[in-house]
Amino acid sequence: xxxxxxxxxxxxxxxxxxxxxxxxxxxxxxxxxxxxxxxxxxxxxxxxxxxxxxxxxxxxxxxxxxxxxxxxxxxxxxxxxxxxxxxxxxxxxxxxxxxxxxxxxxxxxxxxxxxxxxxxxxxxxxxxxxxxxxxxxxxxxxxxxxxxxxxxxxxxxxxxxxxxxxxxxxxxxxxxxxxxxxxxxxxxxxxxxxxxxxxxxxxxxxxxxxxxxxxxxxxxxxxxxxxxxxxxxxxxxxxxxxxxxxxxxxxxxxxxxxxxxxxxxxxxxxxxxxxxxxxxxxxxxxxxxxxxxxxxxxxxxxxxxxxxxxxxxxxxxxxxxxxxxxxxxxxxxxxxxxxxxxxxxxxxxxxxxxxxxxxxxxxxxxxxxx
Numbered sequence: 106x107x108x109x110x111x112x113x114x115x116x117x118x119x120x121x122x123x124x125x126x127x128x129x130x131x132x133x134x135x136x137x138x139x140x141x142x143x144x145x146x147x148x149x150x151x152x153x154x155x156x157x158x159x160x161x162x163x164x165x166x167x168x169x170x171x172x173x174x175x176x177x178x179x180x181x182x183x184x185x186x187x188x189x190x191x192x193x194x195x196x197x198x199x200x201x202x203x204x205x206x207x208x209x210x211x212x213x214x215x216x217x218x219x220x221x222x223x224x225x226x227x228x229x230x231x232x233x234x235x236x237x238x239x240x241x242x243x244x245x246x247x248x249x250x251x252x253x254x255x256x257x258x259x260x261x262x263x264x265x266x267x268x269x270x271x272x273x274x275x276x277x278x279x280x281x282x283x284x285x286x287x288x289x290x291x292x293x294x295x296x297x298x299x300x301x302x303x304x305x306x307x308x309x310x311x312x313x314x315x316x317x318x319x320x321x322x323x324x325x326x327x328x329x330x331x332x333x334x335x336x337x338x339x340x341x342x343x344x345x346x347x348x349x350x351x352x353x354x355x356x357x358x359x360x361x362x363x364x365x366x367x368x369x370x371x372x373x374x375x376x377x378x379x380x381x382x383x384x385x386x387x388x389x390x391x392x393x394x395x396x397x398x399x400x401x402x403x404x405x406x407x408x409x410x411x412x413x414x415x416x417x418x419x420x421x422x423x424x425x426x427x428x429x430x431x432x433x434x435x436x437x438x439x440x441x442x443x444x445x446x447x448x449x450x451x452x453x454x455x456x457x458x459x460x461x462x463x464x465x466x467x468x469x470x471x472x473x474x475x
Contacts, residue, residue, distance in 0.1 A: 110239055110292045110342045111377040111402050111438055112164045114470035117346050118243040118294065119176065119444030120169035121451045121459055126150045130449065147171050152232045159236035161460060162467035166238035168229040176296055176447040177245035180222055181208050184277060185215035186263065192255065208250060209258040214273040216280040223288055230289050239292050242285060246295035246345060247278045247333060248326045252302065256316050267316065271329060278333040286341050293343045299326060300369055301349045304360035323368040334374040344377035348443055349386065361388020370395040377402040383409035383442035393432040403432055406442030408466055413458030421469050439470045
């Protein structure tokens with residue numbers, strides 16, 4: 106079992122919101138409690154979550170994204186020059202649509218030292234001291250902002266089109282990585298739906314409608330991410346979670362990793378990759394052959410967070426064996442396929458079922474990597 110991240114038994118990061126947090130956030134929106142009162146409820150819930158993570162056998166601690174409504178918009182909305190706006194449509198999942206929100210670039214993009222997520226990291230770092238776990242903090246990847254931009258949502262007074270935002274976006278993320286490192290972070294994760302969408306002909310067609318040049322996009326995104334990660338400290342682990350959509354237990358993207366595997370696994374500077382492999386929509390393990398030998402880790406998302414039904418441990422063992430035919434077992438690990446609540450609504454399962462899945466990840470990993 107590894108003693109440094111990503112761990113053999115790891116997690117993507119988000120957890121079902123406790124009733125106390127959901128109620129406090131609702132009451133804050135109504136003006137019935139103050140920011141300080143909401144923060145106190147969140148602090149208590151996160152401390153309890155970190156303790157439960159340790160009790161389940163995890164060596165990693167997250168804050169469950171309890172302070173967020175969305176896995177991505179909350180972070181983007183506090184960047185300089187980026188606003189969260191209401192659209193005439195939400196993000197379309199299978200049979201359900203999210204709230205109608207989107208990003209709008211209104212000025213020069215930047216990351217400031219007063220971004221509230223730095224305080225959020227410090228809080229989970231403090232809570233993790235009680236268990237000795239390594240705090241992991243998740244933020245959306247810069248590629249997500251680029252991919253989700255709708256036509257007409259870049260202010261022409263700030264930038265002359267989509268390509269013009271790239272340099273400032275890269276610098277904003279370099280500043281963010283440096284700020285989290287200075288705050289004590291040694292394990293960051295960039296959550297990213299864009300790479301999964303590049304595996305889907307349907308989503309690529311939608312991207313073209315939004316004005317995105319899809320020819321060569323994997324190479325461009327690898328270059329963008331490498332510019333962000335260039336020169337990062339050696340003791341900072343940065344991984345990515347490639348998400349196929351996770352809202353109320355439904356999904357968006359289908360298609361195996363083959364179209365992007367060489368660029369994603371072989372040509373980006375990530376230390377590890379959380380890849381969803383909980384359904385046939387992800388294809389086979391053959392794309393893992395592009396993983397550079399001895400350098401990086403693929404965390405296999407074999408335990409679904411989209412239902413409460415517990416996987417049969419023997420079947421999970423068999424899937425890991427299948428994957429090890431294409432990448433060394435020593436460069437593999439195990440996690441749930443995604444978070445349990447990428448938005449505050451959460452997936453359709455109970456907290457008991459959620460923790461049973463986490464414990465299964467820990468137990469199977471301990472058995473495989475003795």
